[in-house]
Amino acid sequence: MLIKDIYDVVVIGAGPSGLAAAIEAKKAGARDVLVIERDVELGGILLQCIHNGFGLQTFKEDLPGPEYAQRYINEARAIGVEFLLDTMVMDVTPQKRLFLSSQQYGYFALDARAIVLAMGCRERTRAQVRIPGMRPNGVYTAGTAQRWVNVEGYMPGKNFVILGSGDIGMIMARRLTFEGAKVSRVLEIQSYLSGLSRNYVQCLQDWDIPLQLQHTIKRVIGKNRVEAIESVAVDERWNFIPGTEEIVPCDTLLLSVGLIPENELSKKAGVLLDPVTGGPFVDERFQTNVPGIFAAGNVVHVYDLVDYVSIAGDTAGMNAAKYALTESQSEVDYIPVKAGRNVRYVVPHKLDRRALQRGDVQLQLRVTKPIEEDVWLEVRDENKSIVRRSERYARPGEMVTILLKPSMADAVREAISLTVDVYPKAEA
Amino acid sequence: MRSFGRCMMSFALLEIQFSGTISVEIFCPDWWNSKKTMSRKKYDYIIIGAGVVGSMVARWLSRYQADILLIDKDADVCMGATAANSAIIHPGYDPVPGSLKALTNVRANPMWDQLSQELGFAFERPGDFVVAIGEAELPALERLYQQGIRNGVPGMRLISADEMCEREPLINPDVSGALWASTGGICDPFQAAIAAAENAVLNGVEVLLNTEFVDFLMEGSHIVGIRTNRGDFSARWVINAAGIHADQVMHRAGVRPEFQIKARKGEYLVFDSAEITTKHIYFPVPTDKGKGILVTNTVHGNTIIGPNANVIEDKEDTSSTKEGLDEITEGARKLIPSLNPRAAIATFVGLRPMGNARSIDPNVDYGNDFVIEIPENVRGLVNLGGIESPGLTASPAIAEMVVELLKDAGEKLVEKKEWNPIRPARPRFRNMSHAQRQALCETDPAYGRVICRCENVTEGEIIREIHAPIPAVTYDAIKRRTWLGTGRCQGGFDMSRVVAILSRELGISPLEVSKRGIESEFLFRQTKDLEVGGAN
Numbered sequence: 001m002l003i004k005d006i007y008d009v010v011v012i013g014a015g016p017s018g019l020a021a022a023i024e025a026k027k028a029g030a031r032d033v034l035v036i037e038r039d040v041e042l043g044g045i046l047l048q049c050i051h052n053g054f055g056l057q058t059f060k061e062d063l064p065g066p067e068y069a070q071r072y073i074n075e076a077r078a079i080g081v082e083f084l085l086d087t088m089v090m091d092v093t094p095q096k097r098l099f100l101s102s103q104q105y106g107y108f109a110l111d112a113r114a115i116v117l118a119m120g121c122r123e124r125t126r127a128q129v130r131i132p133g134m135r136p137n138g139v140y141t142a143g144t145a146q147r148w149v150n151v152e153g154y155m156p157g158k159n160f161v162i163l164g165s166g167d168i169g170m171i172m173a174r175r176l177t178f179e180g181a182k183v184s185r186v187l188e189i190q191s192y193l194s195g196l197s198r199n200y201v202q203c204l205q206d207w208d209i210p211l212q213l214q215h216t217i218k219r220v221i222g223k224n225r226v227e228a229i230e231s232v233a234v235d236e237r238w239n240f241i242p243g244t245e246e247i248v249p250c251d252t253l254l255l256s257v258g259l260i261p262e263n264e265l266s267k268k269a270g271v272l273l274d275p276v277t278g279g280p281f282v283d284e285r286f287q288t289n290v291p292g293i294f295a296a297g298n299v300v301h302v303y304d305l306v307d308y309v310s311i312a313g314d315t316a317g318m319n320a321a322k323y324a325l326t327e328s329q330s331e332v333d334y335i336p337v338k339a340g341r342n343v344r345y346v347v348p349h350k351l352d353r354r355a356l357q358r359g360d361v362q363l364q365l366r367v368t369k370p371i372e373e374d375v376w377l378e379v380r381d382e383n384k385s386i387v388r389r390s391e392r393y394a395r396p397g398e399m400v401t402i403l404l405k406p407s408m409a410d411a412v413r414e415a416i417s418l419t420v421d422v423y424p425k426a427e428a
Numbered sequence: 429m430r431s432f433g434r435c436m437m438s439f440a441l442l443e444i445q446f447s448g449t450i451s452v453e454i455f456c457p458d459w460w461n462s463k464k465t466m467s468r469k470k471y472d473y474i475i476i477g478a479g480v481v482g483s484m485v486a487r488w489l490s491r492y493q494a495d496i497l498l499i500d501k502d503a504d505v506c507m508g509a510t511a512a513n514s515a516i517i518h519p520g521y522d523p524v525p526g527s528l529k530a531l532t533n534v535r536a537n538p539m540w541d542q543l544s545q546e547l548g549f550a551f552e553r554p555g556d557f558v559v560a561i562g563e564a565e566l567p568a569l570e571r572l573y574q575q576g577i578r579n580g581v582p583g584m585r586l587i588s589a590d591e592m593c594e595r596e597p598l599i600n601p602d603v604s605g606a607l608w609a610s611t612g613g614i615c616d617p618f619q620a621a622i623a624a625a626e627n628a629v630l631n632g633v634e635v636l637l638n639t640e641f642v643d644f645l646m647e648g649s650h651i652v653g654i655r656t657n658r659g660d661f662s663a664r665w666v667i668n669a670a671g672i673h674a675d676q677v678m679h680r681a682g683v684r685p686e687f688q689i690k691a692r693k694g695e696y697l698v699f700d701s702a703e704i705t706t707k708h709i710y711f712p713v714p715t716d717k718g719k720g721i722l723v724t725n726t727v728h729g730n731t732i733i734g735p736n737a738n739v740i741e742d743k744e745d746t747s748s749t750k751e752g753l754d755e756i757t758e759g760a761r762k763l764i765p766s767l768n769p770r771a772a773i774a775t776f777v778g779l780r781p782m783g784n785a786r787s788i789d790p791n792v793d794y795g796n797d798f799v800i801e802i803p804e805n806v807r808g809l810v811n812l813g814g815i816e817s818p819g820l821t822a823s824p825a826i827a828e829m830v831v832e833l834l835k836d837a838g839e840k841l842v843e844k845k846e847w848n849p850i851r852p853a854r855p856r857f858r859n860m861s862h863a864q865r866q867a868l869c870e871t872d873p874a875y876g877r878v879i880c881r882c883e884n885v886t887e888g889e890i891i892r893e894i895h896a897p898i899p900a901v902t903y904d905a906i907k908r909r910t911w912l913g914t915g916r917c918q919g920g921f922d923m924s925r926v927v928a929i930l931s932r933e934l935g936i937s938p939l940e941v942s943k944r945g946i947e948s949e950f951l952f953r954q955t956k957d958l959e960v961g962g963a964n
Contacts, residue, residue: 038878038881086877088877088878088881090865090878090884091862099862101865101869101876101877101878101886102876102877103873103874103876103877103887104873104876105876106866106869106870106873106876107862107865107866107868107869107876108866109862122916122917122920122921123917123920125773125916125917125918125920126918127697127698127772127773127774127775127918128770128772128773130750130753130769130772130775132747132748132749132750132752132753132775133747133748133749134745134746134747135746135748135775135776135777136943136948137942137943137944137948137949137950140923141920143920144919144920144923144924147924148924148950148951149955151924152924152928152938153954153955153956154938154939154951154952154953154954154955155951155952155953155954155955155957156950156951156952157952158952179955179956218750219747219749220747223744224943224944224945224946224947224948225947225948225949240750251952260916264702264882264916267702
């Protein structure tokens with residue numbers, strides 16, 4: 001393929017957000033849209049997610065990951081999105097020059113009028129959760145094991161313990177059981193599940209895999225290969241409770257202890273990051289602080305469902321195309337969006353005062369702790385309520401959304417700031 | 429091996445030319461299988477232990493006309509203390525004056541500039557500081573300074589608290605003063621040691637891995653060879669560089685039965701270079717437990733903290749503990765209070781071989797000195813024991829001493845005309861400019877394929893390490909050579925890809941690829957590959 005010197009829109013990453021962004025950018029009139037993917041195939045992490053549960057929102061169908069991805073891949077190819085596979089973006093400048101490295105094309109640079117960052121996220125590792133003990137082989141992140149089993153076709157162990165109740169860990173517990181391995185238990189240091197409840201039911205309960213809340217690993221045992229782990233119960237402050245130690249024989253320890261947005265390239269481009277989400281500060285168009293650089297999906301904050309990732313990609317891609325075609329933007333007057341009661345963060349971080357005149361804006365948030373009763377989700381300007389809706393519960397493992405509609409445009413335009421609260425109805 | 433041929437052709441200009449012979453077994457994919465080998469060759473020198481000391485000795489001896497064999501019990505060279513220490517080239521103010529530690533340290537420190545140039549490994553001299561916190565620690569600086577003068581250390585100066593704060597803004601504001609030593613350096617100890625070992629191979633030394641010393645072959649009081657798990661090897665001399673096990677080795681020859689090496693465990697934390705960067709090497713004021721918990725930059729740009737020092741019984745116990753990691757974090761924050769433990773990306777643990785030898789100089793009252801000797805009661809043994817810190821720094825001087833000891837013992841060491849002190853460094857994509865990267869990819873497209881995205885290690889680099897003079901045949905061997913998998917994601921992205929590359933390049937099944945040798949394989953079986961009716 002002929003690689004051009006400059007593209008209207010360059011998308012970094014061909015996962016769900018990148019594919020959606022590329023399609024919408026092309027549809028919005030971008031003349032040339034290039035997606036750069038480090039893997040040899042399109043689809044990103046969806047390719048190893050062979051379980052179902054994808055597409056319920058977007059397609060009203062229950063699809064496995066690769067099939068969900070294929071629908072976007074087909075559409076992107078049909079409308080003329082260009083792709084560079086097996087290619088790593090090494091550097092991005094604030095002027096939107098990208099340096100690329102690939103076996104096929106060598107090391108080279110190209111320019112973009114607009115960029116969509118869609119690099120996704122990475123898994124937290126053993127050192128980040130500080131698991132002491134020996135350092136034998138057999139301690140892997142759940143995603144690494146998932147790639148081995150579902151893409152490469154190899155089993156990385158026979159007898160597993162999983163630390164962390166993240167979604168990938170629970171899904172792997174079921175997957176490994178299908179493949180004839182033993183998963184003896186899942187340990188979770190918190191007093192509540194960190195992934196989706198549906199995964200707990202379908203992946204652990206249905207297969208009689210015990211979940212031990214408020215338990216963690218005191219040490220890993222084994223010189224060359226994991227031989228066992230020592231589990232221990234913890235109190236609310238995560239201190240080990242003496243006398244609760246238990247040696248659990250296993251040959252593999254999988255970690256499902258959280259995801260971190262992958263933003264090393266963003267930093268090189270001068271993009272500012274929110275320390276709470278680990279992703280860029282974005283407005284409702286998913287534009288970062290660097291004009292013309294947009295970000296979408298897990299690179300912004302960690303989503304629970306792929307459908308929302310694709311929708312974020314749509315928004316970022318469309319706005320990237322608009323930026324590329326005009327190459328300028330009128331001065332925007334922003335209203336800050338803040339996390340209020342029981343809310344860990346809200347995305348977008350700021351809102352164009354006139355945003356609602358153009359259409360709906362979805363606020364996406366995560367709560368700080370589980371609230372297992374009827375709750376209000378409320379957006380307010382100082383003490384003035386703008387909108388509220390109810391939910392039957394709110395859990396940290398599940399993203400919560402609230403929609404701002406054009407009917408609220410007047411209230412928002414006059415607002416000093418927007419604050420989102422989640423609280424039990426009983427406290428209203 | 430097909431791809432090796434391809435590499436040799438396309439890298440004709442870059443490829444190292446082998447001048448020596450390498451045991452064919454090294455290249456054999458199943459070389460770690462415990463096949464019994466009986467070599468009919470009679471070696472002049474067999475070196476037990478391919479850590480930094482054994483590797484430096486091999487490199488120094490490779491200058492002379494001799495048949496030399498370097499063995500190690502592990503699947504790679506330098507898997508012991510060499511792979512897990514503070515990576516510091518010490519100025520030499522710390523060891524007791526008159527001890528072998530002091531003599532070899534001060535002698536070796538200036539050798540590292542030339543050594544790093546000849547052997548092509550990263551080495552810098554940022555200088556080091558011993559930092560006194562609070563007035564009570566000040567007198568210790570003066571004592572260290574005077575000790576440094578007695579040891580002959582150049583470039584030292586006592587500096588004020590203000591100057592210290594100016595030179596490192598992150599330092600504890602309660603600093604009362606510091607000792608500055610301009611000759612303090614940092615290197616990658618593994619790179620240094622493997623470069624020395626590779627240079628030895630290029631000059632004709634043979635290396636056998638997975639080869640564990642079992643006993644000496646003796647004729648009366650003469651050592652005539654060694655017995656290993658892979659057969660017997662004849663030799664006129666055996667050099668004991670067995671690190672933490674050097675005491676057990678010498679006891680097999682009946683030498684120094686009272687000498688005992690204990691493992692002094694040290695835990696470390698490595699920090700993400702994107703989160704914190706320190707400029708120099710910072711020690712606390714030393715205590716009787718050693719130099720204390722330090723904070724230092726590394727040649728890879730990461731900051732590391734550690735070690736603590738706990739004497740343990742089990743010489744294989746490299747486990748970390750919650751208490752230990754808390755201890756080093758606490759210790760390091762005494763120097764750099766802003767250090768955020770959440771930015772730690774890796775832990776490692778080293779076992780320092782602490783010996784109990786008295787200094788050979790009767791006027792020196794010191795009981796944990798190095799042993800560097802040809803013992804009197806047996807013929808054919810050079811004994812290197814208790815080489816803990818500053819052993820890395822001292823290693824080239826120890827190698828030099830081994831040559832002198834052999835000469836004194838009547839060995840006629842004749843220099844080889846063709847001896848080449850140079851081990852060319854292999855390209856490192858991550859350290860290159862855009863233009864250099866472009867040029868490198870033009871020499872071989874495999875350099876364009878990035879396998880480790882955090883540390884920017886390419887397939888071309890990995891392939892060359894697999895086919896290097898000392899082949900990297902395990903995941904950890906590639907990791908230590910290229911720094912792959914050491915970044916934020918700790919191998920999460922590259923691991924399956926490296927397993928595939930090793931499998932392809934070595935012509936073995938992915939099921940045979942291991943992290944660090946036999947019993948540390950990554951994968952157990954293919955999916956769907958199950959006996960009916962049974963798991964496992």
